[in-house]
Amino acid sequence: MIRIKGKILILTLISAFAVLAGCINQGIPGISVTNTSTPVLNEEVYVKGLRVPWAMDIAPDGKIFVSERIGNIRVINNGVLMPTPWISLDVAAVGEGGLLGLVLDPDFNTNGYVYVAYTYRDESGNLKNRLVRLRNTGTGGVMDAILLDGINGNTIHDGGRVKIGPDGKIYWTTGDAGNAQSAQDLSSFNGKILRLNRDGTIPEDNPFPRSPVYTYGHRNPEGLAWHINTGILYATEHGSSATDELNLIEPGNNYGWPIIRGDETRSGMVSPVIQSGSDTWAPAGATFVNGGEWNNLLLFTGLRGESLFKIRFQDNDPLKIASFERLFRNKYGRLRDVIQGSENIIYIATSNTDGRGSPGPDDDRIIRLTFNN
16 A cells, blocks of 8 residues: 555556575565566676675766775776775774765866765764765865764664755655654754755755755665656655655655554655565665666665665655566675666676675675666
């Protein structure tokens, strides 16, 4: 069932789990499972030896920028990891904190701007999160501006995803930092999706006047993606004791944490489009595919779920899910981010050196997926 703003929509969700998926997830409420074929993929380890990669983005010239939670931004050029970091930041890489989200400005070629979120310690030793703008010098990166600062941090639930939407605004997910009640407090920027202009000012059309808060009631959202055709925003979110979520995001909405979870409902609160039930996905990075075999499919990664999840919406309906597949289960370990490059190439970042995985000798890695034509 899907419940949006109190209206209950009964959806028939037909799930196709590919041969690549391995075990079928039986824990998702309301999903009937059938097996169908999946386009044949070529898989290769594109880059290895990264230290807890968290986010990726691709420059116009094809270089891939990768944030490492320890504080480095690395650059990959034609499959080669540059030995010197583009920049190293003084971060507090403790628990789930450190250097997190990263996105390049749409005008990166002309202004060289890169936006990142990271955890640090203030003068009193308290963990905080901030959003900053960096600038490319041609030989590396330098600090350009602090856009938003002083948001409470913790060793858990720092959120951290940074994306630029189709409207040209910055979206930044923040976790509740271990204080669940902060997600319902509109004076707190924890447990929110925040929206800013690219100079750090507050958009005039934000739902709450003079506030960067776009939505609230979130526990620990770590993925943002806009549907290619409709422009509708979706967010992945870590639940408590499973019940991980995929939410349809609309300005001003309250997504219920910690008052409701999973399929629970309450007036004025929004339940997820889909949730994991008794299973645990620990969902992170997300993207919609533009073009090719997987056109308009939503991909998101799973950490504890150790999978790439693939969702097809029915006839561009933002609520009806036509298929749900789980790929590469337990094959590459914990997966943190997924992006699309040119020629419909998909890149996936592992997160096996984050203290919760079982790293192999090549971890962490970027896996490249291409289709057999």
